[in-house]
Amino acid sequence: MNQNTDLLTLRSVSKSYGKVPVLHDIDLSIRDGEFLTVLGPSGSGKTTVLRLIGGLEPLTAGEIRLDGQDISRMPINKRPFNTVFQDYALFPHMTVSGNVGYGLSVRHVQRREIARRVAEALELVQLGRFADRFPAQLSGGQRQRVALARALICQPRLILLDEPLAALDLELRRQMQEFLKSIQREIKTTFLFVTHDQEEAIGMADRICVMQAGHIRQLGTPHELYYKPNCEFVARFFGENNLVAGKLGPVQGEQRPIETALGRLVCSISDQPHLKAAPDGANAFAAFRPEALHLADATEGDNRFSGTIADLAFAGSSTVATIAAGSDTAAQRLRLRIPSRIDGSALKAGETVSLSFAPHEGHLVLA
């Protein structure tokens, strides 16, 4: 269980349904023992990646390697992976223990051994009392846990989870996220989790693979994706963001200025060599998070500009202001997130405010 060794590698994997391509030349390495989330909007090909790995679909091109061995053509029932399906896919005619023990009994494991391991697995997912119930007698969250127990009882090298929380309500989803993460830590099995929900991805993943239109856009830790998105899509898709278009200026050490409708904005480019290498005058975006934006006292200096508050929205712990900034010809809508206060927000709609963000809290993405 060394997080630095690759368990599974996808090399130049493509997939088409008939003439419709859904995956273009994907390269992806899954590390042993990690919780990897594949995140993308619907139609991005994320579920297809999971189905190809699980063996539910054949590859069109490329190869999948497990411990260096090509398993592209290995049949589904021989792969040491198990799937938690989106709709659980529990067998309705079997009890909870029948479902959980299924993977062992088709391998002709001895009855007593099955009973012991089923009890163990049900204990792990806290469903010991429900062993003799049928799936129809369980709640959504309980079925979810049965599906998980059924997948992990065969001690697979990799557990594939296909949007397993999509059907649950918000509160239950939060509980299940923590639960999944804690189980993953306990059994130290590699999890490949597919979702379209970026909050879910941030909360659980060791690494996130962002997909769009059949391509992998970025692979990194949640922190990297949030603060150093490498393209416009990730910058916009992953969390709330303010993007201001402009042209790059000359590199200044670990920072680089960009000329925008809001004036000259200086952003950090540390650890992002492609931004250092981009030519002067290249089209790019200055990107800064709503919570990185601050109310400033002065209107002069780097990363300072003024705007008018168009709208205020109370969102519990924080308040989000929509701000119209820039000139009339190049209007720019920005979001500002500040902590809420019990005596009402310090801001008023229609007010003109001066704003700034620190260079190290801004980042650049190439257009």
Next chain:
Amino acid sequence: MSKAGSMQPRERRLSLLVTVLAFALPVIFVLVPLAIFLVYSFFSVDQGTIVYAPTLGNYVRFFTDPIFLPVFWNTIVLCVSVAVICILLAYPAAYFLTTLRGRWRYALLMLLLVPLLMSYVIKIYAIRSILGLNGFLNKALVAIGILQQPSTLFVFNMNAILLTLSLLLIPFAILPIFLSLERIPQTLLRASDDLGASGLQTFLRITLPLSLPGVASAASFVFVLAIGDFLTPQMVGGISGFTFGRILYSQFGTAYNWPFGAALSVALAIVVICAILIGERFGRSRGTSV
């Protein structure tokens, strides 16, 4: 009933009429005739006229006369055999249908169900000519050398009834089995594969048990239709192929003993109701949602 209060009087009368009709139609056309039959079974006949005095004589005769009980029992065995043959032939056909994709699946299903639209009598004639002494079956068996000469084994006896009823009723078995197979979510089969099961294990442990409700309703369907049939035994059964349906028919048609016929019908109805109940009992799947 708070909703009814807000309705216009005319509307209320209309909805009352619909409710009454919904209950009245099955009562008038199903329950009342059945009740009349039940009542008639306690009457008797004297020289062609019905005597309206209650008696248990018909039932005593049914249970004591050496003719009726053996025929009754043989007919039940025959119809169970028909149901078994139909299931054994229909299951592979229905399973094959579900492996087809899209349009082909329903085109072929329609084709299998087309015989239902044809006249029952014509179908029996057609099958009889296939089974007969100079029929296709005999000629084929002689041609491939299984028989030395045409056999009378297939017509005008119990075998003929068995074969004919099975052929006629197969579509009634295919349909419910097909529907139950089609309703099995594909992800259940994928989940079984994913957990390491072979194709055969997936079939035996997932597909087959989940399609049993369809098999049960198919079996009770075929059994009920077969046991009520008198035309097929009449036309292909000859003298030796004597079934309970034929006895019933003769009581009403030739012997003109309606009370005794009614008593025999009651006995048959009890078997039919039992078959439907058994089919329903096994047809109910545990936990239909996934």
